[in-house]
Amino acid sequence: MTPASTGASTSVGAVASVPSAQPPVSESRMSPGGPGYRRMSLALFLAGVATFALLYSTQALLPLISGDFAVSAGDASWTVAAATGGLALFVLPMSALSERYGRRTVMTASLAVAVTLGLLVPFAPSLGALVALRALQGAALAGLPASATAYLAEEVTPKALVTAIGLFVAGNSVGGMSGRVITGWVAQEWGWRVAVGVIGVVAVACAVAFRLLLPAPRHFRAGSLRPGVLVRTVRGHLADPLLRRLYAIGALFMTVFGGVYTVIGYRLTEAPFSLPQGIVGSIFLVYLVGTVSASAAGRLVGRLGRRGALYAGGGTTAAGLLLSLAGSLPVVLLGLVLITAGFFAGHAVASSAVGKTATVGRAQASALYQSAYYVGSSVGSTVGALAFHAGGWGGTVGVGLVAVAGVAAITLAGTRAAARAAVARPA
Template sequence: MPPASTGASAATLPGALTPPSPTAAATDTRHRPGDRAFRRANLALFAAGVATFVLLYSTQGLLPILSADLELTPGQASWTASAATLGLALALLPASALSDRYGRTAVMTASTLTAALLALALPFAPDLTTLVVLRVVQGAALAGLPATAMAYLAEEVHPSALASAMGLYVAGNSIGGMSGRLVSGWAAAAWGWRWGLATSAALALLSVLAFRLLIPAARNFTPAPVDARALARTVTTHLRNPLLLRLYALGLLFMAVFGAVYNTVGYRLTAAPFDLPQSVAASIFVVYLVGTASSASAGRLAARLGRRGALYTAIGVTTAGLLLSLAGSLVAALLGLVLITAGFFAGHATASSSVGRTATHGRAQASALYLIAYYLGNSLGGTVGADAYHASGWSGAAAVGLTAMALAGGVTLYATRQAVVRRRGLAAR
């Protein structure tokens, strides 16, 4: 993979070998650091990320309570989390096509508002089947935000600030994931899982309102008709791009680790030898603040080490966290979770920002394909990790994560070797 800090974007690649003219620079309407619109766009996407991840993972912090109340195994309960990410993955491409036709901000608003309203129905689900079906529908409704947000940033933010803007958006995801799990977990510990879901819905509705009030109107969006054949051609082109395929694989593998770990950590902390109360175990999601910091700094890390260097670092940190978490002490388990979270968010922010910079056309579809892989990784890792935990305890869940990181290291190493071969070929000419 080439370094992340090449300075090229989809909008500038055709003329990347020559500097833009003064006239072109003067008419560039993309937001830059220091602009009021840049700050509003960052805050709006931050709020949207909060809403999305509050809703997407609203049941993850409640899994031990759901298991106890509905008499479910960890694998069965984990479907309430995996179902939402599966529904989201299936709806991403259609949502990206709608955003090309009706606009980024319109689709993001409709998506988050619909999902938040559906969240109001979740506390009334009478059984697991109903809850899982509602979560699939809610995940599909949510698809418009993640399918569109990266395309919006790639179009509206200047390339020099894209990595940092993407990092802040991912940071909003981490804040949403943390706050949703904390609020729902504390409420569930006090009043039951139904009240936990209700508090998540209220928090998400407030975040959607903030997003709508803050988001600047798109300046560089050009509507395009929904053309199924053109969409298929665009998707096929992206799937033939080796660099994009590697980025998609990395998104899947990083998220498989995250799903395996966070679908099972609540069970581990509330069981022997730790035996923590549910309210205390729910507080573990404050670790997401580490993810906020690591995702926001991913752009600086890539600028210093290059994209592959940032990915190697993220893989190494995540692997170290998984190994440390195998120790029997609570301190080691918590430190391991910190490292896993930091490594995951750094890797995701690096890979996702690279997708917007790599795709020269069909950015929404390129982003959607990345997120399909990403959320399928969550569903796969979360379900397999929960079953592994049920069979072998924490060592089983950690083994799922370590396998994913070994594969991610292999993908990145292959990219490094390909880059070396290209450089030698150019030097020999």
Template sequence: MPAEAAPASSATLPDLHLDLPDADLRHRPGSPGLRRTQLALFGAGLATFLLLYSTQALLPSLSQGLHLTPGQASWTVSAASIGLALAVIPISALSERFGRTQIMTASVFAAVVIALVLPFTDSLAVLTTLRGLQGVALAGLPATAMAFLAEEVHPSALAPAMGLYVAGNSIGGMSGRLLSGVVAGAYGWRAGLAAVAVASLLCAIAFRVLIPRARCFRPGPVNPRALWRTVTGHIRNPLLSRLFALGLLFMTVFGAVYTVLGFRLVAAPFNLPQALASSIFVVYLVGTVASALSARVGARLGRRGALYVAAGTTSVGLLLTLPDSLPLTLIGLVLITAGFFTGHCVASAAVGRTATTGRAQASALYLAAYYLGNSLGGSVGADAYHAAGWNATVMVALAAMVLALGVTAYGSVSAAHLRRAQATALG
């Protein structure tokens, strides 16, 4: 999600579009430095999302191995999301003082070290605690990586470089689920976690070897008071607060569906093997297409029109998963994924346009709400499934979409009132 430069008084988080005097030093299209930067941050994005969602696909296996309910097992996903959400603002701010590369390196290797320990845990408390710490470690990557790109890459090459980084996120999110699930189906959940840890270690090493030395970074002070003023100002902004809420609500649906779906597919009436159930995460690639099309939808229908379409598409997809039919469930999952990514892209882009100052802080607040939604959806959705089955999980997700439609409708009414007030004033 793009963000632009904050004023000097609130320069506590990395921003994405900087007016640098060193523009001639930035990597241009076709240069070796640009290729190395793109590959390095692709690896970093891949490692981040390999690790963040490493336990999601193997939750049924994990539940069986540690004798957990779906709700208890879901905390291994939720804890990482909570850790990232709580730490993304303060840890990203540290990159202003200590440097982008240093923070990214420390983050990815700390997360990998924790990943290498996870297969040896034997209790939910230890596993959940380590996953929470892993989320905190990973918080140093998302905003910092985008800031590094903006500082070190020439504007003419920034869009494709950012696109490749986001592609690494998307592919990592999918492949982490696939890798852990398939390996767990054959060798157990510990082997699944070990496979993800090794893959992430290789990605982290590739990142560190490839990342070029920063040439445009200038360290600055971290000002907690300025950060607090900027953050609270964004929270008090009605439009921004609605956008944060929409990010949370859309991610609540995504977290609930993708956390619980594995339990449903390995149980009756589907009774799919663990490895085959994990392959369902290939549908995640639908998000790549939906993300690319979201700008067109927004241009044609407007922001609120696109959000209505996104929430409606997601809701229809949820309803299609209610019957015990694998083809309908797959179609429903495609619609849920497309609707989620459309809503997420539209809302996140609107945050960058709405925040006239402190855009990096606004982006970080959106990410915090987004990952809290993932934690909320995964935990509540799994508890609902344990209590009353898949239909209860769908009801939780539909409730989130009803709230999202309500937030969007409130925005439509507020905009209409504002237009009438402006017309009256001009008349």
């Protein structure tokens, strides 16, 4: 059996032989309704919940953190940007470890370290210490996203891959939502430190359940940690025009999302809305829309194609940004619903396309996507906050619209490249 037939990376190390008694790969991979699929889906859903709940645990609390440490919105936003930046920086090295030691092992270790740090975050004595702890937490969480998508690409049938990754992304949306809602209400009564402590405890429970539920991988083949092999694999992915476009699209979508949800708490707690912290936290219930749109990404691709789905996601996001400029709270909420739906659909489509495009070094391909994605989050959080400070909510929306225009331009370039390739293909 060749490495390509197993879905394992051919770019790292030698592939172990497979006993002939094993069923063919097409039969042994998981599919909806088959053995292990439900446990796998629930395990990775919970991993997504823990990852996003921890990663963005301070985002809904930024006004309170600003007040506690007497700092500006831009300074407080570093508690989000440091975590996403740490993840972006370490996701590629962690993906290399997953090629050597296994997806499940790396995901388990990453969650264990991240939840431990999560229990320390409430005791940060200063903003600098808080930012440092959050950066370490993001670096620890880097083992989850790339390893999870590589695990799915190897263990799930190709037809079910978009749906399976959509469920993982849905877990991300639930984690992001629940983390912000819980912290909002807890912080209103007991302060931001207790709120992030509660999220740490919830993440511990998710991490334990994940490890107990996730089936052992059947198609993973350990590779080498040789730096030269890793460099060649990364260079090969970056040389692929389609992968480069997908990485840029992920970064731009996340620039919008990171900017909007970093600043929205400041906007809603100020006039004319002047909402209390608990209500502001509950605004993040719109993440449920993201859960639905991410889960439906497979059907959207089936009807519109990958590029059509990306156009739809970008258009929906842009419409939401424009609606959010209104002075009416219901209209602003509708805008947030559209932004969330468009973002999660676009993210699920782009990330699943990476898994399908990369036939070797899948963990590295996914890691590069995740790195670009979280760089976009860090940029969006920081630039969105600075734009809000300089020009109010309109400044943040302007940053988002520029990013959406970038998504449309890159997708259009892909459409034209595909058309040229079709014309050049011999009959």
